Amino acid sequence: MSETAQSDTMLRVEGVSKSFGGLQASKDISMSVPRGKITSLIGPNGAGKTTLFALITGFHKPDAGKVSFFGEDITGMAPQDIALRGMIRTFQIVQPFAGQSVRENIAVGAHLHIRSRDAALAKAEEVARKVGLGDRLDMDAAALTVAGRKRLEVARALATDPKLILFDEVLAGLNPSEIRDVIPVIRAIRDEGVTILLIEHVMQAVMSLSEHTWVLNQGELIAQGPPAEVVGDPLVIEAYLGKGMAERIARQRMTAGGAHA
Amino acid sequence: MPDLAIIVPSVLNGLTTGALYALVALGLTLIYGVLHIINFAHGALLMVGLYAVYFLHSSFGIDPYVSLLIVPPAMFALGYALQRGIIGRASHGRDENILLVTLGLSIVIENLALFVFRSDTRSVDTPYSFEVVEILGAFLPLPKVIAFAGALVTAALLWLLMSRTDLGRAIRALAKERKGAKLVGIDVDHVFAMSFGLGIACLGVAACLLLPSYYVTPQVGHGFVLIAFTIVVLGGMGSFVGALVGGLIIGVVEALGGLFLGESLGQIGIFLIFILVLVFRPTGLLGHKV
Amino acid sequence: MTDTKKTGGLRRREFLATGAAAVGLGITGFPAILRAQPAAVKLGLIHPVSGFIAFSGTQCREGALMAIADINAAGGIKSLGGAQIEAMLADSQGKPEIGAAEVTKMVEAGADGIVAGYSSAISLATSQEAAKTNTPHIVDVGVSDQIVERGLKNTFRFSPGYGKTAQFAVDNLDTINKAAGSPAKTAMIIHEESLFGTGTAELLQKRLPEKGIKVVDVIKHANPTRDFTNIVLQIKSKKPDLIIPANYYNEYVLLARTMRQQRVEAMGIYSVLGGAASSYQFVKEFPEAADLIMDCNHWFNPKSDVAQQRKAAAEAKGLIYTYEVFLAYNAVLAYADALERAGTTDKEAVNAALAASTLDMSYMPYGPTKMVDGQNEGAQPVNTQVQNGVIEVIFPEEFASAETVFPMKS
Amino acid sequence: MRQLALLGLVFAALFFVPFVVTSEAWQNTILMTLYAALLGQAWNILGGYGGQFSFGHAAFFGTGAYTVAVLQVQLGVNPWIGLVAGGLMAVAVAAFIGFTTFRYGLRGSYFALVTLAFAEVLRILANTVPFTGAGVGILIPLDQSAANLQFASKASYYWLVWAIALAAFLTVWWIGHSRFGARLMAVRDNEDAARALGVDPFAVKMRAIMLSGLFSGLAGVFYAQYFLYLDPAIAYGPAISVESLLVPIVGGMGTLFGPLLGAVALHGVSEASRALIGDLPGISLVLYGTILILMVLFAPRGLAGLVRRLSARRNSRETTNV
């Protein structure tokens, strides 16, 4: 990653490691998330992306290393305190507060800085419209479709007026048209000044949304850079598609190129 | 301050009493460990077992220990039917429903017993009721020594059943991994009912071993339920060895608590241990980390 | 013993049926009275027939129903033109709030009087509730002295409270001890933890030293106590001359059994309001454990033919003749007597009649009935002793059926 | 707001009960039903809205009851002050139990069992320490006057319990319409998701258990003043804990009117079974238990759930008709 100036760094992760039992889930990971941008974290299943999110947002305590947010050391701080400072995460498996309406679900987020119930509900409504849930405000959140749940997850986070949102696979499980609908929503959030770090599987989204990406495999950072470059990295291709795939693709390309030549 | 001459027999007696508690707790830990049910009807079902033993003795002259051949299988059938017919159907996937339904069962069973048997205290008089065994200068009542051995044997049999039979393995498998169990073709409803039946059969064993040194009334179960829960928690839910050890510990704690704090206040020791274990080691002394 | 048990339920139903038949007979058998059509007197019976103390509650109910059947069969309340007594039954489930609620309901349903109790806690609630409508309320069993010390004008008790009993117990123990040459110098009290045991134990602890008997230890135990070995071990180590239990039947059974198993040797076991040592059930089931145990408790006058007939009648109905049965029986009799004298069911008048009661209770080992603040001052317990499987009255002398055996031969 | 209006309507109607119902027995039945609804609503705050199942609400109830009784009998403190003190002492006990259990993250059946144990510990203590009268219990002297919080008429007691119940129901309405309530329910439904949104589960649960304890304690104060006698089994016995949880579970947990529905249903069944077959010992309770089992089998989400289901069915029928 091109060295961003210190003052532009919103979140800094330095040498963070974590193991569960014998399994090393994160190995000495360092990264700096710049302010005002959309960046992403990719990697195959089981690479340790969600674990890293949990380490950053206080759900797990790192064995080693340091996490700082706006220059403040937040390592080991409770999730709610980190949320209060403006960093909010979402969950890969969306678990709405079942039995409560969409509006009520989002209001929980809105209450982070708003005491009044009415104001929070109003804010929830506003946010819901923004993410495209305006027509389902009174629906039981448990009855939402996968796509609806993802939007709800985004809305809940957004309602907290965050400075940084960590989205964990908000696009997974959506069909292409749904993805096409959600992408502008995420952009709009960024345009309002919220910094975004995505965990994503859907490469298309990563490529069209993020300016910088980190690739995690087996708990280690194996590559980083602009997404278009990163997907060409043999290490990344192998991590995703299995050993030998990079070679085969290169061969394909060569034969294709040869045919054209 | 009590001297050694009283502490030794007191501890020995606490161990025999604790074994009786463990017998009641064995069934509970099986049910709790596998079905994750807080079985409020446990005490009422113990009472059913005790009445069965009592009537076999008073009507047919069957010795309570001979009843071991009759009462536990009958209790097993009762437990199986209850789980299959009522408890399993009532849960609808919600714990509070199980709580309500077992509470309802205990109310029904207890008051049926009250209606049918009336509320007299009944006890059996056997030739060995007053026999004692002398160990280390302590007189231990023979029925309680037998119960102690019975608790050990029952725990051992349960352990064998659980580790050496397909049913036992299926029960243990189901306790931790429901989806995996379904995928190897374990009939979940059947095995749940088998577990509940086994747990209630344990109560049948407890009833046979308990009655010679105790009595039965429609409310008799109440005195054992809370203590059985304590033992289950202390030993680790689902652990037979834990239940056995937990029972013995509670028996001794009760005995020593009674000696040092007085019989009434001494009961507090049991609950303090209970709270401390729950707060600091909720998996129990012998339980595994979750 | 097992025979009566097996048929207990059946006999009880028979009994209820015959009771009902008796009421029917009473009406059809006296056409003259039927013509006069005296309104039946409604008497509410509130007892804990379910829950933890169901046994005692049921015994109370049976005793009261027997009394009603007897009174009706004998022509009802004559001063009311032979009015029959009609029982209203309710179950307090062992809970004061349900007892009180039943009082309210019964009063509204036209109850002229209430006989209620067994548990002191329930008696406190029911008498207080009945007081609001000034409904005559007789406590059949309920030993707390607080019941009659609250200044309630409608509340009466014809049996002794624990104050009287404890005093009596101590005085007689002293007499028994002195007669034997004062061998007993120390005592140990074992009592259950609720009101009756604790209250009794406190009084005993205060009074025994006045008689030169040192209380070496007081052990309070829970209900239920599942094992008495510990307590008995402590008794053994303290070696008291006298062991004084005050507890309920279940615990008494375990205690007595354990004392035998542990070979406790004492000069005497002298229970106070224990119930078990003067229980036919206990004596039958554990004749050896029961032998020579003394009890200071409610009892009937064994020399009274009336009392013996009632006992026989109750046993013929499959009942164990416990103190609950005859105390509840007496409570109903006392109410009927007050009605008879009042000549009206007017509550004020009946209360006055109860307060002025001089009912002849010679079937009990009582002095002349004299009500002071609702308590029959003539009431007293007696001492009984189990001798060769028979419950003998040993004190006071005028009622005694046998000589005291003290100290026990070991 | 519609809910608040309905609540107002129900309580306004309840207020006039003593004027309309002159039978003392019926007044008492309605009073005891409202009292059960109060106990249930107290439990509902923690159990229904907070998802923390307590089996030991007697710990709070008994503390409230004993506080008012002991202050009066031992120290001569006026029971109106005792009313406040009883509530506060119950809050203190709740805070202690909450702190010990929530700090260590106890949930589910572990939490249930630990609360049960705390209530037992208090029962044994009350049985032992002298100032509660130990096993003899504590009798509040009869002295009927409003200044003494003792009333001659059922109606006055009725309005006392009405007022406390109203406060409890308003509190629960507020929970449904406040930030605290939103957070409480969020923690109940998904603790991790709530934390991610900045909710501190420990703080939220502490507030819930303290509020819950407050109303249980006030119910205890009422009991003491109404029946004037307490012993450890009455105050701290499991019967109170069981009634506290039975009422809202039967009626519908986590709903404003669930405890009221539950109290009406349970008391209705209990009264009816006692009236029908009260003479046979135990049989009325057999019926009661059977109805409880049948309810779980056929109305697993409580009466409120049943009502909702039926009305949903009716609505859908209406819409299909349209």
Next chain:
Amino acid sequence: MLEIDNLRAGYGAVEVLRGVSLDIRGGEIVALLGSNGVGKTTISSVLSGLLPAWSGTIRFKGEPIAGLSPQAIVDRGLIHVPEGRHIFPNLAVRENLELGAYRRGKPNRARNLERVMEIFPRLRERSGQKAGTLSGGEQQMLAIGRGMMAEPDLLILDEPSIGLSPLLVEEMFALIGKLNESGLPILLVEQNVLQSMEIAERAFVMENGEIRLSGPTAQLMDDPELKRSYLGLA
């Protein structure tokens, strides 16, 4: 062997499978591919009776099996080795394997156990150990071994390579190939495209609850659609 026709299913009100059709013939390995959340696991759950089908038909060995209980499906020889392994962590390795023959293959249990131990020597070494203490790869072997104990007529392997190191992934695929050598048909549900394709005869690629591509792997492998679809570049 297995024919699925126009299968629809989902969770609650949410439809996940929107009309899936696929088939497996005797003796072949068929790969079912697709990225996270496209509905692959939902298919295997419906096949093994864990989840009800909303509509459509499933025929196994010619008989309809949709709506049967999991144990009835096991009885018929369709064995599902689930994603996430779902082994019994509190039971010893040997016990896990023995339970594999709970309903099927009991008479030959000892022989089959020996065979599984031969295929997975690591399981023999650890046979007394609690399954929960095994490493991820060993747990996966155990899950497959447990499935083999039921003498399957068709084996569904759901994400067997997930969470394994590259070396282990290779080993796993080699093993799967070996299992198939004796003629056992396998439905391999995977995200690992290349290696799955290498051992499978045919493949179905899912996207968003539907089959997007299908055909012999040799053809699919060079289909440019594949990479796009798989990496989410579509």
